[in-house]
Amino acid sequence: MAALSGLASALESYRGRDRLIRTLGYCCQLVGGVLVEQCPARSEVGTRLLTLSSQLSHCRTVLRLFDDMAMFIYTKQYGLGAEEEDLFVRGVSVLGNLADQLYYPCEHIAWAADAKILRVDSARWWTLSTAFWGLSLLLGIARSLWMVLKLRQRLRDPAVAFTSRLPRSKRRALEAQVQSEVLTLLSNLADLANAVHWLPPGVLWAGRFPPWLVGLLGTVSSLLSVYQAVRAGDWTEATAP
DSSP states (O other), rough: HHHHHHHHHHHHHHHHHHHHHHHHHHHHHHHHHHHHHHHHHGGHHHHHHHHHHHHHHHHHHHHHGGGGGHHHHHHHHHHHTTSSSSSHHHHHHHHHHHHHHHHHHHHHHHHHHTTTTTTOHHHHHHHHHHHHHHHHHHHHHHHHHHHHHHHHHHOOOHHHHHTTSOOHHHHHHHHHHHHHHHHHHHHHHHHHHHHTSOTTTSSTTTOOOOOHHHHHHHHHHHHHHHHHHHHHHHOOOOOOO
């Protein structure tokens, strides 16, 4: 009963609903891709699941038409990260916010072009939006790596490990933060692999992933995101495209 109550609460919020739609969409792509490729007898079911995955992705694209203002407010509030003590974290965070802010209008234009609302080349704008997403992921990966290194360095500091200067509760908090950063790192790496796949052919492994692999990477990323949200009790944090 508690699980159903938590699910209902998640579905009442935009971010929670988006996170669950994303997970469901990638799971459908994973199962559908496997059925189409490995089980010819069930290829029709696989095709239907791939269609459902595509429609769920389109649903999220339409809902993101209204995300610009929230992203702008967040970017404005963060500013140049004056409250951030670490200069490297401040730099990558500011650049990441800028990449995220530019991602949205590019995706909106691409969507409008596909819907025949605007007469522009949608492929060019999809590529640009994917590039901004990939840049944001790279910056997020760099930030997480840096944070993990700094936190582990602090935990392994002999002056900290063998004295009472770091209370047990503080140590546990640092260890939890390390775990959170590692999960974020893994999630971003999975998304980055897919982002590169969606770039134009000729860029690294662009266009080489079968549908099931895209679904697998997206499912891993989504489940990690859901796990972190459940553990933190916060479904309001923005999810990846």
